[in-house]
Amino acid sequence: MKTLLTSMALLCCVHHAAASDLASAVNQSLPKLEALYLHLHQNPELSMQEKQTGARLAEELKALGFDVTERVGGYGVVGLMKNGDGPTVMIRADTDGLPIIEQTGKPYASKVRVKDANNNMVGVMHGCGHDIHMASFIGAAEQLVKNKNQWQGTLMMVAQPAEEVGAGAKAMLKEGLFSKFAKPDHVLGLHVSASLPAGKVAISPGYALANVDSVDITVKGQGGHGAYPHTTIDPIVLASRIVLGIQTITSREISPLKPSVITVGSIHGGSKHNIISNEVKLQLTLRSYDREVRDQQIAALRRLTKGVALSAGLTPDQAPVVHVHESESIPSTYNAPDLANAVTASIKNELGAENVVKAEPVMAGEDFGLYGRTDDNIPITIFWLGGVEPQAYANAQTHGISLPSLHSSKFAPDYPLALKTGVRAMTASALDLFNQK
Incomplete structure (x- = not known):
């Protein structure tokens, strides 16, 4: 034929x-x-x-x-x-x-x-x-x-x-x-x-x-007065650590031969200069070609965000919530x-x-x-x-x-x-x- x-x-x-x-x-x-x-x-x-x-x-x-x-x-x-x-x-x-x-x-x-x-x-x-x-x-x-x-x-x-x-x-x-x-x-x-x-x-x-996924991350903390940060667990600091940590998923965890993009497109938290808030919200877009890379990106986000929270003294039930909008995901x-x-x-x-x-x-x-x-x-x-x-x-x-x-x-x-x-x-x-x- x-x-x-x-x-x-x-x-x-x-x-x-x-x-x-x-x-x-x-x-x-x-x-x-x-x-x-x-x-x-x-x-x-x-x-x-x-x-x-x-x-x-x-x-x-x-x-x-x-x-x-x-x-x-x-x-x-x-x-x-x-x-x-x-x-x-x-x-x-x-x-x-x-x-x-x-x-x-x-x-x-x-x-x-x-x-x-x-x-x-x-x-x-x-x-x-x-x-x-x-x-x-x-x-x-x-x-x-x-x-x-x-x-x-x-x-x-x-x-x-x-x-x-x-x-x-x-x-x-x-x-x-x-x-x-x-x-x-x-x-x-x-x-x-x-x-x-x-x-x-x-x-x-x-x-x-590419594969496209929209991901929301809610970073939890323990808020309080900005003058007494030692009495709080600041979610803005945790979110900042997470944003920086995310950069290593593509550069250090995924094969350089397999394309991967993780972009933080939005970060929102707090309401006033001297108030440490209880949470920060991040919005991300994930891009890849390989389905295994896509799954690896999401698994790494869950692991990394939980690790940052635990290292700051939060309990497991206070770990960041990683929500993947599966209904919007496209291959x-x-x-x-x-x-x-x-x-x-x-x-x-x-x-x-x-x-x-x-x-x-x-x-x-x-x-x-x-x-x-x-x-x-x-x-x-x-x-x-x-x-x-x-x-x-x-x-x-x-x-x-x-x-x-x-x-x-x-x-x-x-x-x-x-x-x-x-x-x-x-x-x-x-x-x-x-x-x-």
Whole structure:
């Protein structure tokens, strides 16, 4: 049996001839896709609130002829199109925005203000490029429908909510995404990059994104008057020792060959200059690729914090409380190497080898990885889609200028070029997967 990559290579000569046809077709559809992008950008919705976004994507898929189911795992949307016998290819896009007040200065900037889950008034912005993801998703669906004579199988379009809080993929899978609808043979996704010029694509075979865990630590103490510290056990001092001690978990306990990040993002304690408080609260983010490293990080945090407390004279029942937000935890994203290499070959053939580069793994997280971690062990691949205006990227490289990152209030992708590239890359990849031998 030929490998997936070998099968893809056999298609290159055929697909190359059609590449210019696909580029031309995408150019013709671009005005409509840009209008969709601008609508989505100006009407972002927070995680778990994507009602109108889901409805709009469902409307777009229905208009293309898909069998559409709404409100899957919240406001998720599943569109199915059966086109004869063949593999099932799933394409996924995430739909939620972020609680950010946009400061790009663009005439189409989001002006949305809503109340979040805590009843706070916040701005909302697609600061992570999900609007690009959705418009590219619809663009690829359109091209695949127009070219049904070039493929056979089942096309599965999944618009997933709540990626930013790590809940959407879990909810859709729990609701039977792979049992009630279809079990894909391949799962594809893309993500905009704020450090790659528009027109280019980057792919990382193997680990691409990290395990992500949010951890709260409550450090207990015995409070009192700031003038009499000897009568207290100061939790601020204990918390300070813990923060410093945490730095040795990665540097001295975990193999230097295995990536690990433990960041203390928040520390709160005390209420007044001369009062020693009873507790301090820490908030941490943990990142890794290997599941064993993730478990080692958490075990070390529990051991270290307890040891610091006991050394200060606290009793075991006064040990710090280490709480891992398991419901928010997401696993690392592992791009199946054969699939990643095949997708790389397809995109190189469509865009030109000079526009496809190998990406390094990053410590950001994405719940896309969950689609490859079911009992079905389905191969998945997500690739980076350049979003930076090429001249701005060149200037930044020349002059050492920092570009706005993802989740920045000033992140504004070069959406016409990014959309065109994303649609061509995703369409070409799907076509080749449908036609593998």
